[in-house]
Amino acid sequence: MFLELPSDMSSNKKLFSNLNIVFFLFLTLFAGTTPLFAEKEISYDPYVSILKYPEVNQIQTAERRERNQLIARILEQPLRPIGYGMGRTAEWVEENRMDKKAIWLVDELSLHGIHPGLKFPTEGSFGTVGIKGQIELEKLFKWEQPYASFNVFGGWTPNQDFSGSTVDLGGGYEIRIFKTPLSHISSVRYSRSSGESFSGIGQETSLGERSSYKPEELKLESGLGYALAKTIEGSTTFVLQRMNIGNGNRERVGKIKEHFPNASIPGIDGGDLIGLATSVMHDNRDNENDPKRGGYESVAFSYFHSVDGKELHYLKVAGEVAHYFPLRSDRRVLALRVAVEKNQELGGGKIPFFNMSRLGGTDKSNGSELLRSYRYNRFFEESLAVANAEYRYNVYEYGSFAGDFVALFDVGEVFEELGDFGFDKLKFSYGGGLNVKFHRKTFVSVTIARGNEGWETGLRSKVPF
Numbered sequence: 001m002f003l004e005l006p007s008d009m010s011s012n013k014k015l016f017s018n019l020n021i022v023f024f025l026f027l028t029l030f031a032g033t034t035p036l037f038a039e040k041e042i043s044y045d046p047y048v049s050i051l052k053y054p055e056v057n058q059i060q061t062a063e064r065r066e067r068n069q070l071i072a073r074i075l076e077q078p079l080r081p082i083g084y085g086m087g088r089t090a091e092w093v094e095e096n097r098m099d100k101k102a103i104w105l106v107d108e109l110s111l112h113g114i115h116p117g118l119k120f121p122t123e124g125s126f127g128t129v130g131i132k133g134q135i136e137l138e139k140l141f142k143w144e145q146p147y148a149s150f151n152v153f154g155g156w157t158p159n160q161d162f163s164g165s166t167v168d169l170g171g172g173y174e175i176r177i178f179k180t181p182l183s184h185i186s187s188v189r190y191s192r193s194s195g196e197s198f199s200g201i202g203q204e205t206s207l208g209e210r211s212s213y214k215p216e217e218l219k220l221e222s223g224l225g226y227a228l229a230k231t232i233e234g235s236t237t238f239v240l241q242r243m244n245i246g247n248g249n250r251e252r253v254g255k256i257k258e259h260f261p262n263a264s265i266p267g268i269d270g271g272d273l274i275g276l277a278t279s280v281m282h283d284n285r286d287n288e289n290d291p292k293r294g295g296y297e298s299v300a301f302s303y304f305h306s307v308d309g310k311e312l313h314y315l316k317v318a319g320e321v322a323h324y325f326p327l328r329s330d331r332r333v334l335a336l337r338v339a340v341e342k343n344q345e346l347g348g349g350k351i352p353f354f355n356m357s358r359l360g361g362t363d364k365s366n367g368s369e370l371l372r373s374y375r376y377n378r379f380f381e382e383s384l385a386v387a388n389a390e391y392r393y394n395v396y397e398y399g400s401f402a403g404d405f406v407a408l409f410d411v412g413e414v415f416e417e418l419g420d421f422g423f424d425k426l427k428f429s430y431g432g433g434l435n436v437k438f439h440r441k442t443f444v445s446v447t448i449a450r451g452n453e454g455w456e457t458g459l460r461s462k463v464p465f
Contacts, residue, residue, distance in 0.1 A: 016228075066410060072429065091141055102438065103400055113139030117123055118443065118461045119155040121166050122196060122366050126459060130157025132168070147176040153287050163250045166195025169383040173223070185235070186222040191215075195248035201265070201380045203425055212248025215354060215373040217241065231284045239302070243354055267352025271312050275304035285324065289462070290440040292330045295323030299360070303454040304431050305349065313349020317342045320465050331394040337465045339369060342383045342418075357384035358413050359427075362458025370464055371412045374430035374452030379414045385421065386412030386463060392435070402440070407435040410451060427451060 028120030109116065120129055132155025138145045152171040157399040159166055172187030187347030196210045238401035245268060262268050279300035285291040298358030299319045306312035322337040341357045358368040360378030368377050369386045389409045397405035410429035415421045435442045447458040 002408075003039075005452040006310035008392050029058070038409070051269070057224070096285075106439070111139070113137065113151075119157040119166075119168075120363075120461065121157050122193065122361065122368075123160040125150075126457065128160055128162065129159050130155060130166075132156075137457050147178060149174050159193065159195050159250075160228065161250070164248075166193040167191065172298045181227040183225045184223075185225050185237075187220075189217075191217050191218045191219075194229075195250040195253075197253075197375055197377045198260075198353070198380070199378065200260070201356070202416075203381065203427075205381060209254075209259070211254035211259040212250040214246035214248045217245040232280070232282050234280040237277045237296045239273075241273045241275070241279055242272045243272075243305075243352070245270040245354065250432065265353050266350035267310075267312060267354055269310070271306050271310045271352055273304045273306050273352075273355075275302055275310060286458045287440055289442065290365070290437060291324045291335070292326050292333055293324055294323070304355070312344045312352050313351050314351045314355075315344045315346055316355075317344075330360070333392045334463065335387040335388075335390040335392060337370075339364075340385045341369075344382070351382060353380055356380045356382060357414055358384060359384050359412050361462050362449075362456070362464065364464060369411050369412060371427060371451075372408065372431065372447055372449035372458060372464075373410070373427055373456045374453060375456065379452075380428075381414035383418070383421075384412065384414045386410065390464075400439050402437045404435040404437070405433060406447070408432060408447065410449070431455075433458075 007322040013210055071109065114133065115135070116131065116133045119130040119132035121130075132153070133152040134151055137143070137150040150171070150173045153168070154170070155166075157166050157169045158164075168191045169187065170189035171188060172185070174183055174185045176183045192215070194214055196215060197210060199207060199210045199214050201256070216285065219242075220235050220240040223235055225233065227233050245256070247257050256265075257268065259309075279298060281296060282296040283294075283296040285294040286294060297320070300317070302316045304312070304314055304341065318339070318341040320339040320388045322335070325334045326332065327335075329333055343351045343356060345351060358377050358380055360371045360374035361368045361376030362370070362372045363376075364370050366376070369384060370388050371378065371386065387410070391407040392404045393406075394402060394404050405444065408429070408431055411426050412422060413426050415425075423463070429451045431447060433445065433447035435446075436444040442463050443461055445458075445460040445463055447460075447464075
């Protein structure tokens with residue numbers, strides 16, 4: 001095809017003739033080379049899917065995946081009996097509607113101010129469990145008291161190996177001063193245990209020196225509480241403590257007053273003390289019973305002296321920090337805690353052993369700090385430092401019920417003065433456990449931990465921190 005020149009453009013005839021020749025040569029070249037390009041194209045089926053990651057179908061990748069699955073199946077074998085048992089339990093719960101019945105019962109009791117629970121001895125072990133409970137009197141009797149609350153509590157449990165028992169009884173009240181942040185708080189508690197452990201004072205004591213004692217305590221506390229902010233609370237409390245110490249009745253264990261000279265153990269005969277305690281706490285946990293994030297910090301100062309001429313006179317300073325970190329999910333939580341305590345003698349007085357810093361056991365609420373591969377009250381001294389870590393992994397959820405597997409690690413030490421602290425003297429614990437929860441409240445916590453004195457098991461009705 002050639003371009004036709006208009007009659008009025010005859011002056012440019014030569015130029016357009018040259019353009020026609022160039023255009024003709026271009027078409028000839030393109031037509032001649034097109035078959036050559038077509039022969040080099042790769043044929044493909046437009047209806048076949050193309051893999052985005054073809055390497056996943058390689059033989060090496062498949063073999064590696066099978067090896068990983070085999071290792072995972074081997075590692076999960078120890079957990080299969082637990083998983084099977086939990087699965088069967090879930091089926092039984094569902095068939096009998098036990099979850100709905102339990103929720104109804106707990107809600108009804110709570111509505112009337114009744115809160116039952118399980119109580120375990122200080123040296124908890126399987127097979128030894130008792131009962132405890134708390135009653136909110138204003139709810140039980142339907143008192144219209146918007147600025148006051150009253151409660152009574154009590155509990156009983158046999159001790160380990162059923163050697164005697166432990167009893168707690170008491171009550172208290174809180175009166176809020178109208179719409180101010182101030183409140184008046186008072187409580188009285190009576191507790192008695194027929195056999196607690198004592199191996200002497202210091203970090204290097206031996207289990208061969210282990211003896212038992214029988215503490216019987218009456219404690220009255222009364223003071224003011226104040227809410228400085230939504231997450232900050234403080235209190236100032238007057239304390240009256242009356243402690244009697246007797247020989248424990250555990251079999252095959254020595255008696256404290258027969259095994260230790262009275263002069264070497266301050267407070268071995270008990271004592272009557274009065275004191276003043278002040279504390280401040282910041283708490284921004286998302287849930288007090290089952291924290292997933294946030295934490296708390298507290299510091300406390302207390303002063304005590306005896307009123308029965310036994311020269312007991314000292315100052316106590318204690319601090320605690322705990323925080324909770326979700327690891328990309330609320331099902332995986334890292335819980336960390338650090339606590340320190342220092343008791344300082346004043347005016348030539350002494351510190352009674354029953355109020356000293358104590359280390360050992362699976363529950364910090366009874367006065368002895370967490371070191372879960374050691375017995376309760378394993379170490380006594382004027383000061384302590386302890387750190388605890390837990391990795392909590394939620395592996396089971398069914399309605400309002402849930403279960404967390406726990407990996408734990410503890411490290412701690414007791415010492416007389418700060419200069420006596422040494423990293424080479426630290427005591428360690430490592431192990432694991434299981435927390436069973438209902439409505440995000442732990443009602444059974446089982447732990448097993450190992451240290452240089454062997455294995456120790458614990459059974460509690462709440463998480464340790």
